[in-house]
Amino acid sequence: MLQSTQRLRQCAMMSRQQEKFQKTLHATFVCLNLFVAFNHAGDYNGYMVYQLSPNTSEKIAVLKSLESATGYDFWQEPGRKTSHLMVAPEQQHEFEKRMAASQIQTTIAINNVAEHLRKDGTFRDGQKEKSNKGTRRRFLRPDWKNFLFERYLKYNDMLRLVNGVVAKKSTANVITIGQTYQGRKMIAVKLSTCDNNPVILIDGGIHGREWAAPMSVLYILQKLIDDDEVIKKLTFYIIPLLNPDGYEYSRRKDRYWRKTMSKTPFTKCRGVDGNRNFDSHWNESGTEGDPCSQLYSGPEPFSESETRALRDLITSVRPVMYITFHSYGGLILYPWGYAPDLPDNWPELHLLGKKAADEVKRLFNTEYAVGASTNLLYPASGGSDDWSMEKAGVQLVYCIELEDFGSKFEPSPSELKEIVQHANTLVQVFTKHVEENYAS
Ligand SMILES: [Zn+2]
Structure with a gap:
């Protein structure tokens, strides 16, 4: 009787611990999700864009599975042509390992997205628009x-x-x-x-x-x-x-x-x-x-x-x-x-x-x-x-x-x-x- 009561207490304790662990895990996941979703705030420092050439439907399926993962953003969707995938810094190591294991060929299309934006022509136009008064008048009309x-x-x-x-x-x-x-x-x-x-x-x-x-x-x-x-x-x-x-x-x-x-x-x-x-x-x-x-x-x-x-x-x-x-x-x-x-x-x-x-x-x-x-x-x-x-x-x-x-x-x-x-x-x-x- 004593043993079974102890077992029940132990079970209840374990169950509470499990519940607590699951809640913590869930909270961590939600926080992580929000963190990764918002941490770039349009900055994209360290973000990379990979060019991928999945040549079989199995490889396309591997890429497709990344759509739901946090920190991944397809710029050009996987399919017959090459595709482009932006990957957050936190995910890059794991991503490269996974691509190698799946034998999906990758090349780096953009090494640092933030740097790409600073150098990029269309973005520079936007900055000129704010800083150059003459240009601004012309662009506004x-x-x-x-x-x-x-x-x-x-x-x-x-x-x-x-x-x-x-x-x-x-x-x-x-x-x-x-x-x-x-x-x-x-x-x-x-x-x-x-x-x-x-x-x-x-x-x-x-x-x-x-x-x-x-x-x-x-x-x-x-x-x-x-x-x-x-x-x-x-x-x-x-x-x-x-x-x-x-x-x-x-x-x-x-x-x-x-x-x-x-x-x-x-x-x-x-x-x-x-x-x-x-x-x-x-x-x-x-x-x-x-x-x-x-x-x-x-x-x-x-x-x-x-x-x-x-x-x-x-x-x-x-x-x-x-x-x-x-x-x-x-x-x-x-x-x-x-x-x-x-x-x-x-x-x-x-x-x-x-x-x-x-x-x-x-x-x-x-x-x-x-x-x-x-x-x-x-x-x-x-x-x-x-x-x-x-x-x-x-x-x-x-x-x-x-x-x-x-x-x-x-x-x-x-x-x-x-x-x-x-x-x-x-x-x-x-x-x-x-x-x-x-x-x-
Ligand atoms: Zn579109």
């Missing part, structure tokens, strides 16, 4: 006609440019489509002469750090707005920047911020990956339930005002084609993204994608790979492209990862000037196809 797309604009300057040019065109209107979490106005430009014409919807910049994407959409708008012949036959809705909060945070505080800026209860980590937040196989693949992850899919589908704004516009204007611009990788992707499956009209999407890629190759000698998202990258669900086709019935859907010429998120002024022309060339080929096959 970019002129639409003479703007050469050699630098990245603030969201307010984008709005000023767009409002200025639209005011002069009878076929163009600025429509407010919503408000961001931080209260910024979200806009689309409608170009139309007849509401019965087939609709093409174009957006960019759902990911804050992908600055080349919204600049490309602005360039497309600059070219389309004066193309009266095309606007006679087709209606366009153009959203230059879908995630202005994330874009501005990326400009001002944390260059590699990807998500929205919404707050999630019970965590200090902010934001949701807008391109994992759409209600199409939501949270099934290539997403994270951890609010601190760059790939956090949100507490529920359409939890973000930015994704709801796009959803509502698409469902009300019912486009025949939807094109969404991202950066980077040089890819023309079509659905599906959630699983290695193909939509019924994939031959049309593939041929048209190839035709557009051929035109960019002919004009600029730059190659874009064409394929279903899951054939070129690993599965990722909850994207705006999948949702628009699956739930909104959009027939022709493309997600474009713009070329970066090896500069990753920081194309130089001359590179940006060419990238925006790639985007416009792709849209011209796509538009012609819709005009010839879908317009009456």
